[in-house]
C-alpha cells in the first residue's frame with residue numbers, strides 16, 4: 001500500500017451558513033491533488049484544517065501516520081508550506097530578502113539557492129517591503145518562499161490568483177520542476193482548468209461543504225465523451241449514456257462514460273459516428289455534482 005500523507009475521517013467544521021463536512025479523504029504521499037469546487041464549497045476551510053489554523057469540530061486527521069490534538073507541533077509545522085488565499089500581516093514591513101532570512105531559520109530544509117533562483121525567474125523585487133509589492137509580486141514571493149522551504153506537505157490556496165499569464169506559466173513550470181525533484185505532497189485549491197490539467201495527479205471535488213470523492217485526473221478527463229452520430233439507434237440502448245439530444249438533420253448527440261462500448265454498439269447497428277469530443281473539466285464537474293461520479297481512487 002502507498003504511504004499516506006494525510007487522512008481525514010469524518011472531519012467537520014460548523015460555519016454560520018453551512019457545515020463543512022463530514023469529510024473522509026485519504027491523500028497519498030508524493031502526489032499533487034487538486035481541490036475543486038464552487039465558491040464557498042469549503043476548499044479553504046479544508047486546507048486550513050490541514051494545518052490546524054482552523055480546528056475541526058469533529059472527526060480525526062492523521063498527518064504522516066500521527067494524530068495531533070489542537071495546534072500542530074513545531075516539527076510538523078516546519079514541514080508544511082502554505083500559500084494562503086490572503087497573505088498574513090506579520091511580514092508586511094520587511095523585504096522579501098529579510099522574510100527569506102527569517103524563514104531560513106524556521107524551515108530546517110530551507111534552500112536559499114533555490115529561493116534566489118525562483119525570485120530571479122519570477123522577477124520578484126527583493127528589496128521592496130512586502131506590503132509595498134503589487135498583489136502579483138507578493139503572490140510570487142509567497143510561492144517562491146513556499147517552494148524554497150522544501151516542505152513535505154505543500155498547501156496552495158488559489159496560488160495563481162493575481163498572476164499575469166507570463167507569471168502563471170513560470171509558476172506552473174516551477175511547480176513541475178519541484179514535483180519531479182522530491183516527494184512533496186501538494187494540495188492545490190484552484191478554479192483554473194489548465195492548472196489542474198498540467199499539475200494534478202488526482203482531483204477532489206468539494207460541493208456545499210461535502211467531499212464528493214477523489215479520482216485520478218486522467219480518469220476524470222478521459223472517461224467522458226460527447227459523440228455525434230447519424231442513424232436510428234436509440235440513446236437509451238447505448239452503454240454509459242448520461243445525456244442525449246436530437247439535433248438538426250437527424251443527428252443525435254450523446255454523452256457517455258463508456259466510449260468504446262458505445263462506439264461498438266453504434267458500429268454494430270450501422271450508425272455512423274461523425275464526431276467524438278472529450279468533455280471539458282467544468283462539464284465533467286457538473287455531471288459529477290449531479291451524481292455521476294467518476295471511478296473513485298478509494
Ligand SMILES: Nc1ncnc2c1ncn2[C@@H]1O[C@H](COP(=O)(O)OP(=O)(O)OP(=O)(O)O)[C@@H](O)[C@H]1O
Pocket residue numbers: 015016017018020037038039040041042043044045046
Ligand atoms: N472564518 C469564517 N467564519 C465563518 N464562516 C466562514 C469562515 N470562513 C469561511 N466561512 C464559510 O464557510 C463556507 C466555506 O468557505 P471556504 O472559504 O472554505 O470556501 P471556498 O471553497 O474556499 O470558497 P472560494 O472558492 O470562494 O475561495 C462559506 O459558506 C463561508 O462563508
